[in-house]
Amino acid sequence: MRLSLRLLLALLAPGSAALAQAQAPAPPGTAGSWAVDELKAGQEGTVWTVFQGTKPEAFKVVVSGIVRNALGPGKSLILCQLTDPRVLQMGAVAGMSGSPLYIDGRFAGALSYQVTQFESTPFAGFTPAADLAEVGDRVNAAADAPAGEVASAPGYRQLRPVFTLSGLSPTVADLMQPFFTKLGLATASLGGGSAGSAPDAPAAPLRPGDAVSVALATGDITLAGTGTVTEVDGNRIIAFGHPMMSLGETDLPMCSAEIVTIIPSAQESIKVANTGPIIGTITQDRLSAVSGLVGRQPDLIEVEVAVHSAHPQTLRFRVAREEQLTPAIIAAGVTQAIVGSNEAGLSNGFRITSDLVFAPGQTLDSHALYAGPHAFAAGLSDFVQDLSQDLENPYQKTFPSRVAFSIEALARNPAVTLDQFRLSRATARAGETIQAQLAWRDFQGADHVEVVPIPIDPAWAGKTLEVVLGPGAALDELTGRPRVLAAAQLRSFEAYLAAMRDDRPTDGVCLAVVEGAALFTDQTDSTPELPGSLARIAAAADEARFQEHPAYVSLWERDLLPGKLFGTMVRRPLQISN
DSSP: OOOOHHHHHHHHSTTOTTGGGOOOSSOTTSTTBOOGGGOOTTOEEEEEEESSBTOEEEEEEEEEEEETTTTSTTOOEEEEEEOOHHHHTTOSOBTOTTOEEEETTEEEEEEEEEEOSSOSSOEEEEEEHHHHHHHHTTTTSOOOOOOOOOOOOTTEEEOOOOEEEESOOHHHHHHHHHHHHHTTOOEESOEEEOOOSSOSSOOOOOOTTOEEEEEEEEESSEEEEEEEEEEEETTEEEESSSOSSOOEEEEEEEEEEEEEEEEOOSSOOEEEEEEEEEEEEEEEEOSSOEEEEETOOOOOEEEEEEEESSSOEEEEEEEOOOTTTHHHHHHHHHHHHHHSSSOOTTTTOEEEEEEEEEETTEEEEEEEEESSHHHHHHTHHHHHHHHHHHHOOSSSSOOOSEEEEEEEEOSSOOBOEEEEEEESOSEEETTOEEEEEEEEEOTTOOEEEEEEEEEOOGGGTTOEEEEEEEOHHHHHHHTTOOSSOOGGGOSSHHHHHHHHTTOOOSSBEEEEEEEEEEEEEETTEEEETOOHHHHHHHHHHOTTTEEEEEEEEEEEEEEESTTOBOOOOEEEEEEEEO
16 A cells, blocks of 8 residues: 555654655656656755665755756756765765655656766766656566667766676786676676575565665676665566666566665765675666566576685586676686685696586587686686687577586696607608607606608699698687687577587697688588589578688698697698609
């Protein structure tokens, strides 16, 4: 049953003991909300937010006026002067996003923008109630195109949520910062998180002004942005007053939050928060707000990172299913296990085995060697790119249900250095055998020599070939296999998984005899020197799927030095006579 306006005014009166437990006035779209055209300069308002702990408190503002079309056609801002002594020094704070504004007991809007550069007295912009209602109506609606990120014009700056990293050491946070920045995430290590995925006891009902977090990961690794609840209508909430990441329709954990304190800053004051258990799901991330449902559990990816060494440890966390975000967040957990702990047993090198489970019978396994934590950190970009390739799926709407990493310490550093590579002869006849000799040193400098016979196939007669020695990934690229597969190159999800499994080994070295050719590809199957007439017909039928490009064809190859890391590619000419 809704509270009467008289009772609401009594509850909102200063000093009321029941103030913190008051329900919001009538939701947007009813007589309980202000229309933009009704607001006048000089009106006093009350804004509700959490300064510390979990209890919302009020501070005063004065309406300065309405800035028409400030954020686009029909998207105005309510401009208010912050007059309360509590906020004069800190201004509008990152984390206050969504704090509801009431004027004479009626809902007016949500705190969403700082006013910067020009002020000697702090001001803030509020998203009007009507724009928030649009987002609330989308909770169960079909998805439309997500709104682009709002570019803050001079003078307006969106109160973007600061995403708190917890469970990551400062070293790992610094390593991951460029990846998060590229994704548009402003991150900070000022905050904490709860490892639980569900509350131990039923969560207290959310109120306008309560702190709430939107998480991208929860558990031993937590990444969450904290804002403020604007409106509550049953189990539906609206918060933030601006986009979080402009994802449109989404499925992100809604978590409880505790404000530790507010740190004032001349540039941007922020709330330091502890992210609590999951209490619901954010389903919409739109231009004017985020919205979601309390009590609904989001669909997340279970991640486990196990380190097997003298001091074993296991990290467990859950990650949101967002193609651009998920790989970087999972990589952060793996990096923490390798770089951010006191684990010294990995200094000699380690093997990472990954296991991605999409559905029964639909799995993707891989492994890679690293010469130690520093080598892993140096190759972090490649690790994130490879993980992105494994996780992104353009063929059906599915994500892995589980991702597991096993990190095994090695007894000896696997890195080797090539001293010499030569062929016994640069010319040979069909049917003969030549010798390839490679001299190499292990990590401790011990010398090794390996001699490999190469039989000359009679079919090679009259050809000018090359003998190549290099890592499997380098030979993949040389023979026309792209590092990243385009969606148009494959027909189905099963073909996608098969292509991902078809890489050459990531450890050791490949010795191959290759021939330059015009390579015609059908998905990931390649045919050298296809007749021109057939190539033209196929390309005309489906140019994205059928392509012709110069590459090399492997005529013969062997894998050598398993369990070693070899970083050099060497090529030697070989002429075959009749």
